[in-house]
Amino acid sequence: MNMRNPWPVLSVTTGLAIGLLSGCGTQQGGTGSTGSSIVMGMSDDVLATDPASGYDPGSWLLFNNVFQSLLSFPKGGTEPQPEAAEECSFTGAGTTVYSCTLRSGLKFSNGDALTSEDVKFSFDRILKINDAAGPAIMFPMLDKVETPDARTVVFRLKYADATFPSKIASGAGSIVDHRQYADNGLRKDDVAVGSGPYKLDSFGRDEAVFSVNENYRGTAKAKNSGVTLKFFHGDQTALKTALENNEIDIAYRGLAADDIADIENDTSTGKGVNVVEGSSAEVQHLVLNTDDPVAGKLSVRRAIAYLLDRQALVDEVYQDTATPLYSVVPAGIAGHNTAFFDTYGAGPSQAEAEAALRADGITEKVKLTLWSTPSRYGPSTDREFKAIAEQLNAGGLFEATVRSVPFDQYEKDIAKGRYGVYVKGWVPDYPDPDNFTAPFFGEGNVLGNNYTNSTITGELIPETAAASSRSSTEAAYGELQDLVADELPLIPLWQAKQYAVVRDNVYGLEYCLDASTVFRFWEISKD
Numbered sequence: 001m002n003m004r005n006p007w008p009v010l011s012v013t014t015g016l017a018i019g020l021l022s023g024c025g026t027q028q029g030g031t032g033s034t035g036s037s038i039v040m041g042m043s044d045d046v047l048a049t050d051p052a053s054g055y056d057p058g059s060w061l062l063f064n065n066v067f068q069s070l071l072s073f074p075k076g077g078t079e080p081q082p083e084a085a086e087e088c089s090f091t092g093a094g095t096t097v098y099s100c101t102l103r104s105g106l107k108f109s110n111g112d113a114l115t116s117e118d119v120k121f122s123f124d125r126i127l128k129i130n131d132a133a134g135p136a137i138m139f140p141m142l143d144k145v146e147t148p149d150a151r152t153v154v155f156r157l158k159y160a161d162a163t164f165p166s167k168i169a170s171g172a173g174s175i176v177d178h179r180q181y182a183d184n185g186l187r188k189d190d191v192a193v194g195s196g197p198y199k200l201d202s203f204g205r206d207e208a209v210f211s212v213n214e215n216y217r218g219t220a221k222a223k224n225s226g227v228t229l230k231f232f233h234g235d236q237t238a239l240k241t242a243l244e245n246n247e248i249d250i251a252y253r254g255l256a257a258d259d260i261a262d263i264e265n266d267t268s269t270g271k272g273v274n275v276v277e278g279s280s281a282e283v284q285h286l287v288l289n290t291d292d293p294v295a296g297k298l299s300v301r302r303a304i305a306y307l308l309d310r311q312a313l314v315d316e317v318y319q320d321t322a323t324p325l326y327s328v329v330p331a332g333i334a335g336h337n338t339a340f341f342d343t344y345g346a347g348p349s350q351a352e353a354e355a356a357l358r359a360d361g362i363t364e365k366v367k368l369t370l371w372s373t374p375s376r377y378g379p380s381t382d383r384e385f386k387a388i389a390e391q392l393n394a395g396g397l398f399e400a401t402v403r404s405v406p407f408d409q410y411e412k413d414i415a416k417g418r419y420g421v422y423v424k425g426w427v428p429d430y431p432d433p434d435n436f437t438a439p440f441f442g443e444g445n446v447l448g449n450n451y452t453n454s455t456i457t458g459e460l461i462p463e464t465a466a467a468s469s470r471s472s473t474e475a476a477y478g479e480l481q482d483l484v485a486d487e488l489p490l491i492p493l494w495q496a497k498q499y500a501v502v503r504d505n506v507y508g509l510e511y512c513l514d515a516s517t518v519f520r521f522w523e524i525s526k527d
Contacts, residue, residue: 035224036526038506039247041239043232043254049192049203050181051174052126053134057253057427057517058231060171065210065227065521066109067174067194068218070100070119070153071165073516075523078333078431080169083218084114084195088165095162095468098155107215108177109199116147121178123155128183135172138429160466166430197222197522206231210521223508223525236379243273243501249526250509251501252519257380260499261319272504278513280498281330283436284322284377284425286388286491291450292420294368299360301488304421305344306353307392314494317384322494327481328436330495332515334470335433335477339485340492350395357397368392368400371422373410381423384493414448424490431515433477434465440490441480451489456480 042061048054051063064072070088071080082088088100106114123145130136141161146154157164167173180193190203197220198210211226230248232239236256243251264275286304288295295301310324323331326341344352357366372385385402392398405413413419424447428435439446441456460480464473484490498513511523 035222037226037228038224038249038521038524038526039228039230040250040252041230041232041242041248041254042252043234043236043239045231045233046203046208046229048133048186049190049200050187051122051135051171051176052129052181053131053186054171055133055135055137060517061229061519062192062200062208063171063174063194064196064518065198066192066196066200067171067176068106068114068196068216069169069171069173069175070102071169071173072219073169073431073518074219075511075520076514078515080165081219083169084119084175090162090468095160095164095466096157098157098164100153100155102151102153103217104151106195106217108180108193108195109213109215110177110180110193111215112177112179112193114175114177114195115150116153117150118175118178119153120145120147121181121183122173122175125176125181125183126172129186131186135170135429138167138170138172159462162466162468162470163430163432163434166432166435170430172429196220198227201226220520220522222522224521227521227524234375234379243503246272246503249503249506250524255499255501257317257319257321260321260501263501273501274504276500276502276509276513278498278500278510279332279515280496280513281333281431281436281515281517282425282427282496282498283325283328283330284423284493284496285328286493287422287424287447287449288489288491289417289420289422289449290489291417294366295420297360297362298488299356299362300366300368301491302344302356303353303366303397304392305340305347305488305491306356307348307350307395307397308344308388308491308493309346309348309391310493311346312391313384313387317380317387318494321499322496325492325495328440328484328490328492329433329477329481330436333431333433333436335474335481337478337481339478339481343485348391348394350397353395353397365399366397368398368421369419370400370402371410371413371419372402372404373407373423374404376407376410377423377425385423417448417450427517428515431517432470433473434461437461437477437480438465441484447490449489451487453483453487456483 044058046058047056048059068084070085072083085100086103091097126136141157143156143158177193192200197216199213201209208229212222242248288301314322326338329336370385372382374381382404389400392400442461460476464476467473500509505527507525508523512519
């Protein structure tokens with residue numbers, strides 16, 4: 001997803017299906033659950049209830065449960081399967097025409113029929129509104145949507161994009177009721193009308209209440225009768241206290257690394273809570289501005305790469321709730337390699353760093369400011385960057401300091417090119433290597449670091465995007481990762497593990513924490 005807030009691998013499948021056939025899950029007429037209701041606490045806020053706007057983890061959690069997409073990611077999988085659609089496939093010779101046939105009898109939670117008209121309306125609306133905080137940025141390839149009949153949708157693309165099924169399987173593919181949403185503006189009333197497994201009963205500053213949608217027809221089967229989501233607005237202490245006081249059943253996204261480690265290491269009996277660990281493709285990078293007077297020097301960037309000790313960062317700052325990352329495509333995603341480890345080692349190497357600087361005639365200490373913003377990428381970010389500064393300064397080659405600023409100012413300053421070295425985090429929109437490369441190194445990349453490489457933008461990204469067999473792209477993605485390691489527009493730092501802390505009578509969280517980043521309310525049950 002965009003550069004959003006800051007998840008063992010359960011099961012992942014590689015390769016993207018060109019023909020997606022029916023039968024991948026049981027079709028349900030309503031979810032039919034009589035289980036207990038669940039109370040979950042989260043430090044993130046839900047920034048939007050309208051899918052044309054939300055592009056953050058909290059909002060997509062809501063979208064993935066309240067709205068249907070034509071396709072969805074099955075638990076533990078990275079290959080999209082039919083959801084609101086009965087079947088989908090690319091048609092013709094290439095990957096520029098994509099057709100879907102809807103399930104019969106689809107309805108929104110208010111009883112309105114869901115037809116191809118709603119699908120077309122939803123995609124046209126996203127592009128027309130083009131909200132700066134929305135997912136329109138994911139669909140530059142979409143030319144037009146056609147509806148030959150009430151159950152058929154045809155997407156015509158401007159250029160080949162074999163990842164299109166994964167994109168529409170994400171929260172960006174949420175289908176809204178055309179009778180309930182304006183085509184030229186966002187809803188402002190915090191009401192959401194979708195056809196997903198749950199319906200949104202109420203939404204306020206401190207909580208959202210969901211109940212099972214009896215009109216739902218799809219692959220999910222709810223194991224509870226509803227979910228109340230409580231927002232803790234970044235207050236980690238309050239979230240932990242609520243769990244300890246039995247006020248919530250689940251704490252998700254927001255407990256401090258130290259708290260998770262304390263809970264995991266607590267051998268006392270009767271504590272009543274368990275840590276559930278899942279896989280994640282969330283990553284964090286040290287971004288280097290190639291136009292900066294200091295960081296713009298390749299020798300400086302190489303010296304930084306040689307001096308970084310990722311293992312120390314994840315041990316000391318993140319208490320092993322993350323793993324060192326040595327390339328831009330994370331582990332568990334097709335095409336992953338270890339380009340940075342192969343080039344710079346596990347680090348640190350004082351001798352190699354010094355040699356890189358001296359070869360460029362740099363003999364004085366390199367003065368460098370590392371820019372951080374804790375509110376967006378987690379409260380440990382400042383501490384992490386202070387640890388990085390200490391690593392750079394330890395051998396006397398750098399004089400690095402850390403500055404931390406509020407996120408709004410941070411983004412404005414990056415846009416103006418004021419920072420040489422800064423942090424960016426990334427939660428993927430969809431589990432394909434394209435989502436870890438094209439946004440960072442394609443045209444108009446989201447990093448704001450002035451980096452361009454014609455081989456990447458002119459050859460590797462178009463080539464990989466057009467490849468219908470995703471396994472065939474591994475060599476090209478390997479070349480791309482090697483180029484990034486050589487030219488250093490960024491340095492990967494870590495890949496997160498995904499955690500939830502649950503009371504010991506709550507089950508199913510392992511099906512909510514995987515590389516797809518889809519949190520599935522319907523998989524959770526409670527004794």
